[in-house]
Amino acid sequence: MDSVSTVHHLACSVCLRPFFTVFPLFWAIGVYFMFAPMRVSPDWEQGKTEAEKEKILSDLRQTEMKWAKRCLWALLSFFVCMILIIVAVVVSRRH
DSSP, X not given: OOHHHHHHHHHHHHHHHHHHTTOHHHHHHHHHHHHSOOOOOTTTTTTSXXXXXXXXXXXXXXXXHXXXXXXXXXXXXXXXXXXXXXXXXXXXXXX
């Protein structure tokens, strides 16, 4: 993965975070980050030691996982609500 796509991957969840609270499509994208491996290019953070790089990546991954789990719960809740609404409409039309 090149540095441009790495930066995009790392910045994507940060930039889209305000939208994650509103749009179900973004919740699905947020869940993707739970399963996407985080890779960086060899020239990423060249001025840092390996231990510092590992710490930064660990912190980024923890934050990404936190938001990905929130997106997963939001998406599941959305689907449950949609199913309940559909069932309610179908039941109310039968009676």
